[in-house]
Amino acid sequence: MSTAAATGPAPGSASNRPTSDATESARRTTRQSFRVAAVFSDGMVLQRDRPVVVFGTGIPDTGITVGIDGKRAETTIGADGAWAVTLPAMPAGGPHTLQVADSEERIAYRDVLVGEVWLASGQSNMELELRNSLRPADAIAGSRDPLLRFYNTPKTGELDAAAENVSCWRSAAPDTVGTVSAVAYYAARRLRDELGDVPVGVIDCYVGGTSVTCWMSGENLSRSEAGRGYLDRYHAQIAGKSDTECRAMFADWQARSDAWNAAVASARAADPDITQAAIDKRLGPCPWPPPMTPFSQFRPTGPFMAMLRRVAPFVVRGCLWYQGEEDEAYCDDYRHLLGDMIAEWRRLWSDGALPFLIVQLPRWSDRAADESGVPPNHWPQIRAAQRNAADTIPDVYLVPIIDCGEYDNIHPLDKRTVGERLAAVALRRVYGREGMATDGPVLDSVEPREDGSLVIRLSHAEGLHFGHYNGDELGTDIAAPLGEPTGDPLYRNADGSGFELSCGDGRWTPAAARIDGSQVQVDASGVPAPKLVRYAWKPWGPAPLFNDVAGVRLPAEPFCRPVDARDAVHEGL
Template identity: 25%
Template sequence: MKPIPVYGTADAGERIEVQLTGNNASAVTDANGKWKIMLPPMEHGGPYELSITGRHQKIIVENILIGDVWFCSGQSNMDFKLKNAEGGKEELKGVNAVHRNIRLFRLEAIAQTDNSAWDSLTLVKTNRGEFFSGNWKDCDSSAAADFSAIGYYFGRRLAKEENIPIGLIQASVGGSPIESWIDRHTMEQDPLLVDELNNWRKSDFYQDFCRERSSVNLRNATNDKQRHPYEPCYNYETAIEPLTSFPIKGVIWYQGESNAHNVELYHHLFPALVNSWRKKWGAAFPFYYVQLTSIDRPSWPSFRDLQRQMVKEIPGTGMAVTLDLGDSLNVNPTRKKEVADRLAALALHYTYQRPVAANGPELIGTDIRGQKMILQFSHARRLSTGNGKTPTGFELVNDKGVRFAAAASIHANEAWIEIPPGERFQKILYAWQPFTRANLVNEHGLPASTFSKKLHP
């Protein structure tokens, strides 16, 4: 449990009184009219009533729940609406009856970053930082329909298994690069990133898609300094910063499609984002993210492998593997419930300390026995395949860089790879195709990640 902040603005020097279910406190606004009151922690529950009284006005807020709030952010796959997800329409039929302990806060954008030119009003509001708006809503069919499918299913499972109120805040923009979600101070103080602040629409660090799409959206702009949600820091400043005084339990993140062209740079950017958000909130909250799925884009295997490695590099993180849920042609596959369930499993296991399987098989060692290479995996008592067929997705790379598909068999928590005679191999790959049909899973059905492992020093 954490103290409960209540804050706002009024006239300078005005006395503000706050009351929440028997807890009373007061404060005097500062010279800028800002005030903040910290109420003591409360047990999960509700609904409660909050009253805020000033010199000339009294505000009463009803139907308040005390629970855990999770922040859901990223680009189009996090933005993907429940009503458009596989099984979403059927799910919505029962929402009103079962989700009274879930609250939704969706930061809705005034325009989509689609392939269209924005009108003058949208451009003006975007420049003013008025790109997002939103408020808390009950989790009824109307609010849930347009909410993130992944966020909704994630919250639904937590609320059910923990039996506590769950609040979900969604801030996501289709196509947005990670730079748009990082704060300005972090970018300014980073010699690798600072130049992006001034020339992002011409920077090679930015994916062609982001530069091209923003140019379409800004086709009618007459302001040389016209802003856009793909711009470095923009989404942080307009969506994240205003909420950093609000306590959250943790973050779920699905982003990377617009940065997958530059794997090395993302290795620098992602830790910068995680660290900056934790610093701004003043809490080392858990940060669970989705590994990119499968699609026919050349850099994606390397990007997935980087995401796998960063779990070990950034404390308090976890990664949901989704390579088995991809679509070879569509960057937005519709099977979002499975993604959310894997994120929820991470939260239940690592944050709520529940005995829930949360990780797929992870390579921990290799051994050579005759003409076989033995791969040992953790997070698996017994390996199997997701489709019940022969294991696939393994490749060996020889000392000339030539890749060979490798036959594999399963023995308890080991995969045995047949070594072709007459070759010296330097590396083993798994699920290294952009769109992969690799099928290794553990006894809980959780898939193994893309990986690359050197076999010799």
């Protein structure tokens, strides 16, 4: 199974295709002279304590009035057919009724709550649905909460009015949450638990198998060499193909993909504990990649135009972002593109400080690549780019999950850990909650010793120890959540520490490691004068270092740096 084959949509993800009378459903957003953006519906959640932007399209020069709870705002539809009004900020509460009207017709949206709203976006690991995550039954059964609501943006690469017409906000309940993002559900669930009676809403806006460039405009991409490279490769793929040919190819792929997803759903229904490896062995890998077309949701700019622009600028508190797998082949460009994307989204929302919470990629290796003896080493570069974005862009925060991966399954099933860590970072960094455990051990300094060993000093090192996984050995299906330590929690031999040393010649030697308080002494007998040190710097490999803050254990972040901080880190590390 190639890397490209592994990065497609999360198994079993809903397609968001219309399932009811789209013409009748259009009445919820459309009148003769105006249309309200589809993200507005009965049961929606509006962002508290921020001016509320309501927007849509219509016939130019039509007058529009929007009102809620005695507050009103008016505008006239512009020559380009777009309109937007801004209502005053409101405190958490509800239910309210939001009304939009011209001189002759109106639309009333009922059961509107005001609370905290987050956008959840990215590719397949954000897309993976709660029903397909690890042990979902209890979470789904206990999900009923009228103050927790979700809007699923239709997954598409071209405007799909029929799908938008039947989309709507839904309250969390056993019959609704199964098809929402598992990561987003667990993040929102914890926010609801921590914020008291404040409603929480999530706008799900993701597509499996999408590059970061799928979530950017063509104008933005054309400004950089990295972006132009993606655009050039896309245009080369569609060159010489007619629209009819493209649609026929895509329809054939969609039929095969739907059949595979249906077979996966049947397999999971028959055996809820079946692993992804077992599914792949029985059914073969997910049909991937799809043919590239001018309307594909996998093309550069596709979801940006057909999804993100359809929900922006619906006011949100911040963005939850889990993506990067699809861009490993061009990992050197990822940091630049990620920064450009964040800046563009902030312009869309007219909020230069819009918080971004980035999920750092976990451990993963494709079995076939691993068994070939030359597995790709690109994920460490993507992780480093994600860390750099958090370090250099204001109001961007990293959520490390190096401990949450699965061998030979790019869609690890433990999404509760990921979602709850996202919520913890939001509570600490965005809401200012003190006392939240959000930081794993982070490299502070490196000190060489005369005997050739190194002393690694770490911050956030309270309760520093080596942890244990149920699935640490290559070949297991699931690297299960952290279990109790076994053996000596303060020592790991060279094969299990995750630390490696190099004298600077490109070769790396595993190093034994012993913890002493907030520092780790590492030693590799074959490297008497190390010049470089790295930890967990592999797609898949040991990453056992954790802290323990009031019973919350968080993983140390991967790192790679020179022993002498004055030296530059070599290319390709």
